[in-house]
Amino acid sequence: MTLSSQIVQFLFTGITIGSIYAMVGLGFNIIYNSTGIINFAQGEFVMLGGMVMVWLTTMVNLPMPLAFILTVAIVTVIGALFERLAIYPLKKPSVLILIIITLAGSIIFKGSAMLIWGKETHTLPHISGEEPIEFMGATILPQTLWIIAVLAVIVTLLAVFFNFTMVGKAMRACSVNPTAASLVGINVRRIVLLSFALSAGIGAVAGIVFTPMVLMEYDRGAMLALKGFCAAVLGGLGNGVGAVVAGLLIGILESFGAGFISSGYKDGIALLILLIVLIIKPSGLFGVSEASKLKEF
Amino acid sequence: MPDAILKAADITKEFGGITALKDLSFAVQEGAIHAIIGPNGAGKTTLINVLSGFLPPDTGTISLNNQVITGQKSHDIAKLGIGRTFQNAEIFGNMSVLENVMVGRHTRTSAGLFSSALTLPRARREEKQIRDHALSCLETVGLLDLAAVAAASIPIGNQRLLEVARALASEPRVLLLDEPAAGLNTQETRMLAELIRSIQQRGITVIIVEHDMELVMDISDDILVINFGEKIAVGSPAEIQANPEVIAVYLGEEG
Amino acid sequence: MRFVRNYSSLLLFVLLLAGIPFFVEDPYFLSILVFVGIYSIATMGLNLLMGYAGQISLGHAAFYAIGAYTSGILTSQYNVNFFLSGGCAIALAVVVAYIIGIPCLRLKGHYLAMGTLAFGEIVYIFLNATVDFTGGPSGIAAIPEFRVGEFFFDSDLKFYILVWCIFILLFVVTRNIVHSRMGRALRSLHGSEQAASAMGVNVADLKVKVFVLSAAYAALAGVLYAHFVTFISPQTSDLMFSIRLVTMVVVGGMGHLWGCVLGSAILTVLPEMLSYFEDYDMLIYGCILLGMVMFLPGGLTRGAEMLYAKCVKKAGKRGDA
Numbered sequence: 001m002t003l004s005s006q007i008v009q010f011l012f013t014g015i016t017i018g019s020i021y022a023m024v025g026l027g028f029n030i031i032y033n034s035t036g037i038i039n040f041a042q043g044e045f046v047m048l049g050g051m052v053m054v055w056l057t058t059m060v061n062l063p064m065p066l067a068f069i070l071t072v073a074i075v076t077v078i079g080a081l082f083e084r085l086a087i088y089p090l091k092k093p094s095v096l097i098l099i100i101i102t103l104a105g106s107i108i109f110k111g112s113a114m115l116i117w118g119k120e121t122h123t124l125p126h127i128s129g130e131e132p133i134e135f136m137g138a139t140i141l142p143q144t145l146w147i148i149a150v151l152a153v154i155v156t157l158l159a160v161f162f163n164f165t166m167v168g169k170a171m172r173a174c175s176v177n178p179t180a181a182s183l184v185g186i187n188v189r190r191i192v193l194l195s196f197a198l199s200a201g202i203g204a205v206a207g208i209v210f211t212p213m214v215l216m217e218y219d220r221g222a223m224l225a226l227k228g229f230c231a232a233v234l235g236g237l238g239n240g241v242g243a244v245v246a247g248l249l250i251g252i253l254e255s256f257g258a259g260f261i262s263s264g265y266k267d268g269i270a271l272l273i274l275l276i277v278l279i280i281k282p283s284g285l286f287g288v289s290e291a292s293k294l295k296e297f
Numbered sequence: 298m299p300d301a302i303l304k305a306a307d308i309t310k311e312f313g314g315i316t317a318l319k320d321l322s323f324a325v326q327e328g329a330i331h332a333i334i335g336p337n338g339a340g341k342t343t344l345i346n347v348l349s350g351f352l353p354p355d356t357g358t359i360s361l362n363n364q365v366i367t368g369q370k371s372h373d374i375a376k377l378g379i380g381r382t383f384q385n386a387e388i389f390g391n392m393s394v395l396e397n398v399m400v401g402r403h404t405r406t407s408a409g410l411f412s413s414a415l416t417l418p419r420a421r422r423e424e425k426q427i428r429d430h431a432l433s434c435l436e437t438v439g440l441l442d443l444a445a446v447a448a449a450s451i452p453i454g455n456q457r458l459l460e461v462a463r464a465l466a467s468e469p470r471v472l473l474l475d476e477p478a479a480g481l482n483t484q485e486t487r488m489l490a491e492l493i494r495s496i497q498q499r500g501i502t503v504i505i506v507e508h509d510m511e512l513v514m515d516i517s518d519d520i521l522v523i524n525f526g527e528k529i530a531v532g533s534p535a536e537i538q539a540n541p542e543v544i545a546v547y548l549g550e551e552g
Numbered sequence: 553m554r555f556v557r558n559y560s561s562l563l564l565f566v567l568l569l570a571g572i573p574f575f576v577e578d579p580y581f582l583s584i585l586v587f588v589g590i591y592s593i594a595t596m597g598l599n600l601l602m603g604y605a606g607q608i609s610l611g612h613a614a615f616y617a618i619g620a621y622t623s624g625i626l627t628s629q630y631n632v633n634f635f636l637s638g639g640c641a642i643a644l645a646v647v648v649a650y651i652i653g654i655p656c657l658r659l660k661g662h663y664l665a666m667g668t669l670a671f672g673e674i675v676y677i678f679l680n681a682t683v684d685f686t687g688g689p690s691g692i693a694a695i696p697e698f699r700v701g702e703f704f705f706d707s708d709l710k711f712y713i714l715v716w717c718i719f720i721l722l723f724v725v726t727r728n729i730v731h732s733r734m735g736r737a738l739r740s741l742h743g744s745e746q747a748a749s750a751m752g753v754n755v756a757d758l759k760v761k762v763f764v765l766s767a768a769y770a771a772l773a774g775v776l777y778a779h780f781v782t783f784i785s786p787q788t789s790d791l792m793f794s795i796r797l798v799t800m801v802v803v804g805g806m807g808h809l810w811g812c813v814l815g816s817a818i819l820t821v822l823p824e825m826l827s828y829f830e831d832y833d834m835l836i837y838g839c840i841l842l843g844m845v846m847f848l849p850g851g852l853t854r855g856a857e858m859l860y861a862k863c864v865k866k867a868g869k870r871g872d873a
Contacts, residue, residue: 038662038665038666040665086842086846089846090846094606095662096602096606096607096608097845097849099608099662099665100608100798100802100841100845101842101845101846103610103665103795103798103841104837104838104839104841104842104845105838105842106838107792107795107834107835107837107838107841108834108835108838108839108842109838110834110838111832111833111834111835111836111837111838112835114831114834114835115831115832115835222669222673222791223673226666226669226670226673229666230670233666262681265677265681267673267677268673268674268677268678271670271671271673271674271677272674274666274667274670275652275655275667275670275671275674278655278656278659278663278667279654279655282655282658282659282663349750351746351749351750370749370754371749371750372749372750372751372752372753372754372755373752375749375750375751375752376752380750381750383746383747383750387744387746387747387750388743388744388747389739389740389742389743389744389747389748390743390744391739391742391743391807392736392739392740392743396736396739399733399736400736400737400740400748400751400753401751402733403733403736403737403751403752403753404751404752406733408732408733408734409734410729410734410761410765413728413729413732413733413734413735414725414726414728414729414732415725415728416728416732420732420733423733424732424733427733460747463747463751464750464751467751467752
């Protein structure tokens, strides 16, 4: 392999994992924008997406498309239930309590997944085979293209949702000013529920397309959540486009770091980026100090 | 005529293109009760936040006793002698009423983590002084009976008084009161007026932002009227009540 | 007399601790109590941060590990004196906590949680990856037992006494802090950062201080752990351990000094009693954590206080009638 083909290879690997980080980052932003909560269970939705899909396709033997829809539906319901059962009943919770609640949720999801599906890793067949495509000396799996395509679709759908539908606009209104939103008749509690459902759904999709590439196991969630949070913070917390760009950037940096430095420190790279961003520019690359003004997609 | 203790010169503050305060200048006489009034959204609370260091002004200077304090952190400004209360009664709900006031002594005491950890005699002496002073502040506002009660459980009227006691505990030279009468009934408001006068008699300058015009006209020595962040008028209660521009602003708001 | 009144619960507790070895012969049970003591020290620090200042750290396992590894490596490989190695371990944790705390604590709420979570993972990755230095995944064995001069703490009983003496010393210190000017300032942060700042409390500075202090407690606990178990691996300080410490604080009671002992005791003894705990531990910890914050946010100590107050009231009413 020449250096240039190596670089192309790393670039594509980076974009693949970066797309997943971007999706998790988007999930963080959706909940953050409507509630101000950082949902520590965000990564578990990805894990659940992968696990439920594995279960439906290999154990229940459902065809792919049906399993896909069912998986997203199931995880979405789990996200909504989590909000209704654990967040909704609280009256004026402090940030500390909210962190503990979502943290508790994340280990409950993780522990349940371990009991249901065991500690071993699971995999899924690639959507359109594993025949690699040659591109500038690098080999790319078709699944990579699927992942990029799925990210593109999600971004487009979200953009349409937030800019052109009543519900989406209501969610944006809530993020700017919940009090004013409730005054004009928006049901803020329902928006919160919706945001949890929506980001759980996105997490599930990410888990489904991601699992064939990397295998899935019960304790993947925490690291995915951290990486996704890196993306959200680097992109400016609450900024959707920022999260996508930052997610891809982190994925690429990580892939180059693993390739050129050492794969043992691969996970450390994103975390180091997070700490550096927090130290140097906590508002992120695309955030201005009054980031709340840019909370739209 | 006594000197101005607090001077603001050409204060401007913008939030993402919206001007909350514009070239605002005024002076507060030492020992006076100085009211700041204006319609909703006039920038009164922003002004309080700028004066107490919670928000840095974009331009302009603020000086306390001829010393420029612009740009200093809020806790340093508290140390220099500007105390304040909050529009929505920011009490420490996780502490008792007495402990709330004891926190007010923070700037006037010095025991650090180390000397507190070992309970050095100096720290113990200081602790007693803090307690005694806090109790006397509670007595001033009439909350002595509630000293041991959890602060979160007392009614809003008492919470506002508690905030005043807490601010008094820091022995401020200037006390900023942000809508202290909001949520109080007529009798409580009357007692608040008494309290503010007694604070003035201790030689503390009071700056009060308030919607209750009766209270403002009753206690103030000077009144500053602002609208859309700009100064409209300044003067004694009688002058303000006769000022056509002020009347227009208020009638405009109601109409 | 005032001493007795101020410290009555502590005196009772000391009597209880002193009595236990006379009735308990089983070294296994004593060793569990040693662990309770070690965890109590770590959670006491974390409680200062969570219960009093209202901040949260999800990386305290990392400070625990820094303490354990530093002292373990220095004593086993470089023959360093115990007091020096322990001092170095705590000093290192303090320096690292400063570096992590300053950027994260400038910001609000969630950043410290995520920042410390990331930091914990970095330490975990580092401990696994640097095989030459930390022994990698297999850890460090043959860490010498604690000794002062020629006196070896080589039995569970001796270590039991050591750990609980340190605990009581720290308890008195912590209690003094909590009831002092600085303790009130800490709690004021939890109540309202804005108002605290208006009262002249340097919010950012105080948060960093308490974070660093709590890291030092965790590191000390780690040092004790290393020299008690004489073995340390990355497994003892993973994310789940951070969460376990948080759960201990929540169960015992945030902002209650005795909470740390109660929480540590329950969550150390319970897994030992339930043999199937191992597989279910995540689920159980998750449910306990969720149940506590939703239904008894003050923890068991507050719950007991409330129950006691209710009983007293009821008894009083009966007396009136």
